[in-house]
Amino acid sequence: MSAPAVDWRLIREEARPGPEQMALDEVAAETAAAGGPATLRTYRWDPSCLTLGRHQEPASVDWAFCEREGIEVSRRQTGGGGIYHDRTGDIAYSIAVPAETVPGELLDCYHLLCEPVLDAFDRLGIDADYVDEPMRELHRPACYLRELHPAHDVVAPGPGDRTDPRKIAGNAQYRKREAVIQHGSLTFSVDAARHLGVFADPPVTAEEFRERVVGMDDLVDVDRPDAVGTVEAALADWAGATPGATVDADGSWTDAELERAEELVEEKYRNEEWIRTRPGSGGA
Numbered sequence: 001m002s003a004p005a006v007d008w009r010l011i012r013e014e015a016r017p018g019p020e021q022m023a024l025d026e027v028a029a030e031t032a033a034a035g036g037p038a039t040l041r042t043y044r045w046d047p048s049c050l051t052l053g054r055h056q057e058p059a060s061v062d063w064a065f066c067e068r069e070g071i072e073v074s075r076r077q078t079g080g081g082g083i084y085h086d087r088t089g090d091i092a093y094s095i096a097v098p099a100e101t102v103p104g105e106l107l108d109c110y111h112l113l114c115e116p117v118l119d120a121f122d123r124l125g126i127d128a129d130y131v132d133e134p135m136r137e138l139h140r141p142a143c144y145l146r147e148l149h150p151a152h153d154v155v156a157p158g159p160g161d162r163t164d165p166r167k168i169a170g171n172a173q174y175r176k177r178e179a180v181i182q183h184g185s186l187t188f189s190v191d192a193a194r195h196l197g198v199f200a201d202p203p204v205t206a207e208e209f210r211e212r213v214v215g216m217d218d219l220v221d222v223d224r225p226d227a228v229g230t231v232e233a234a235l236a237d238w239a240g241a242t243p244g245a246t247v248d249a250d251g252s253w254t255d256a257e258l259e260r261a262e263e264l265v266e267e268k269y270r271n272e273e274w275i276r277t278r279p280g281s282g283g284a
Contacts, residue, residue, distance in 0.1 A: 001103070001108070001111070001112045001115075002241070002242045003112075003115075003238050003239045003241065003242045003245060004038065004097055004098070004101035004102060004242065004245070005101075005242045005243065005244035005245045006037075006038045006097065006098065006101055006245060007037045007038065007245070007246045007248075008037060008038045008039070008040055008236075008239040008240075008245060008246065008247045008248065008251075009037040009038075009039055009040070009247070009248040009251025009252075010040045010041065010232060010235060010236050010239075010247060010248065010249050010250070010251050011039060011040070011041035011042075011251045011252060011253065012041075012042060012232055012250075013041075013042040013043055013044055013091075013228050013232070014041075014043050014044070015043070015044040015045075015046035015087075016043065016044075016045075016046060017045075017046065017047065017049070017072055018045050018049030018051060018072050018074045018085065018269070019072070019074045019265045019269035019270040020261060020262075020265055020269075021043050021045060021049075021092065022051070022074060022076060022077070022269050023260075023261040023262070023264035023265045023268070023269050024041075024043075024253070024257075024261050025077075025094045025096065025181050025183055026077065026176060026181070026261075026264055027253075027257045027260050027261045027264070028041070028094065028096035028181065028257075029096045029176045029177065029179040029180070029181040030176070030177055030179070030260070031096070031257060032096045032097055032098050032179040033098060033099075033176070033177040033178040033179035034177075037248070037251070038095075038096060038097040038098065038101075038239075039094070039095070039096040039097075039251070040093075040094075040095055040116075040232075040235040040236065040239060040247075040251075041093065041094055041251075042091065042092065042093050042228055042231055042232055042235075043092045043093075043094070044087065044088075044090075044091075044092065045072075045085040045086070045087060045090060045092065046087050047070050047071065047072055047087060048069075048070070048071050048072070048084070048085060048086050048087045048194070049071065049072040049073070049074060049084075049085045050066060050071055050072070050073045050074075050082055050083070050084050050085070050198045051073075051074055051075065051076045051082065051083050051085065052073070052074070052075040052076065052082050052275070053075075053076060053078065053079045053080040053081050053082060053143065054075065054076060054077060054078060054079045054080075054279065055079060055278055055279055056075070056081060056082055056141065056278065057141070057278050058275070058276045058277070058278065059200065060082065060141035060199060060200055061073060061082065061141075061198060061199065061200060062197060062198060062199060062200045062201075065197045065198060066198055069194065069197070071084070071194070071198060073198075073275060074269050074270065074275055075269070075274055075275050076172070077174050077176075077181075078172035078173065078174050078183070079172070080143045080146065080170075080172060081140060081141050081142050081143035081144075081145070081146050082141055082142055082143060082198065082199065083142075083143045083144065083170070083185060084194060084195045084198050085185060086189070086191055086194065086195075088188070088189065088224060089187065089188050089189040089190065089191055089215065090185050090186070090187065090188065091185070091186040091187075091188050091224070091227060091228055091231060092183065092184070092185055092186075093117070093183065093184055093186070093231055093235065094181060094182065094183035094184075095113050095181070095182045095183075095235070096179055096180070096181045097113075097179065097180055098178060098179055098180075099175055099178050099179055099180050100178070102180055106151070106173070107151050109173065109180060109182075110151055110152050110171065110173065110182070113171075113173070113180075113182040114130075114152070114154070114171055114182075114184075115238055116231075116234040116235045116237070116238035116239075117154065117169060117171065117184065117186065117231075117234070118154070119234040119237075119238065120186075120230050120231045120233075120234035120235075121154075121156070121168070121169075121186075123230050123233070123234060124216060124220055124222055124227060124230055125219075125220050126156050126168070126216060126219050126220055127156055127157060128154050128155065128156040128168055128169070129154065129155065130150050130151070130152075130153065130154060130155075131148045131149070131150050131153045131154070131155045131165055131167075132150060132165075133150070134147050134148060134149065134150070135147060135148040135165070135212075138203075138204050138208065138212060139199065139202045139203060139204050141199050141200075141202075142195070142196075142199055142202065142204075143170060144167055144170065144195070144209075144212065144213050145202070145204060145209070145212060148167060152170065152171045152172065152173075153167055153169075153170055153171075154167070154168055154169040154170070154171070155167050155168060156168045156214055156219060157219075158211075158214055158218075159214065159218045159219055164211075166211070166212055166213055166214035167187070167212060167213050167214070168186065168187050168213070168214050168215070168216070169184055169185065169186045169187065170184055170185055171183070171184035172184065186216070186227075186231065187213060187214065187215045187216065188215055188216045188217060188224055188227055189215040189216070189217045189218075189224075190209075190210060190213055190214065190215040190218070192206035192207075192209040192210050192213075193206055195209060195213070196209055236249055
């Protein structure tokens with residue numbers, strides 16, 4: 001499959017708080033649906049952030065730990081478990097594109113939009129691919145410790161002579177106003193204590209966490225800026241390889257988009273009711 005033949009913009013890594021990053025993903029989808037450019041972007045969570053899955057119970061969070069450690073908490077549009085996004089250990093990306101230009105079948109759409117992610121790992125010298133068979137669940141509230149799924153969980157062999165697969169990236173999708181938004185987290189480095197600390201009483205040790213999750217810096221000699229640049233190049237090359245597509249490699253947000261993102265931050269992503277109330281539960 002080829003990338004959609006549309007006009008793209010690449011927005012290079014920006015460091016913003018988690019609520020703003022999720023609002024900008026939603027804005028990018030609105031722009032694509034309205035006939036504006038499709039968006040490729042990388043971003044950094046600053047400060048570190050725990051994002052809850054759309055239907056996750058707030059009681060699964062160790063709120064005191066997050067407050068003490070300066071970790072922001074918000075809630076995603078996508079489902080699944082909570083994800084701790086470390087300020088330096090996580091490399092985030094998203095792709096927003098008109099829905100009519102990508103496969104309607106969810107698995108096919110995942111595999112199309114994950115092509116540049118797998119290419120980025122290949123360029124870094126990391127043997128990453130979809131997990132080929134489900135891996136057992138360790139702690140349901142934590143996305144990286146749920147049963148791994150061949151559709152969207154990407155694994156790589158462990159460091160050294162270890163060949164057991166460990167999760168190195170996760171991806172999720174949702175549709176909004178005739179657009180598809182896919183976002184994901186690529187693990188650059190693993191801080192197991194903080195990954196586990198954001199959850200209330202996880203029955204998993206730091207050693208067990210590291211047996212499930214691996215970072216780029218465990219596998220290859222690369223610094224974070226170079227890893228981010230590799231992801232950005234893979235995104236731009238993937239989009240630009242399709243005849244008829246254009247890529248603005250120095251894309252940016254419009255003032256109207258930034259204003260819309262601020263509205264969404266206040267209405268939703270930094271709103272305590274949105275964050276601390278599981279949809280459909282009727283209360284925090």
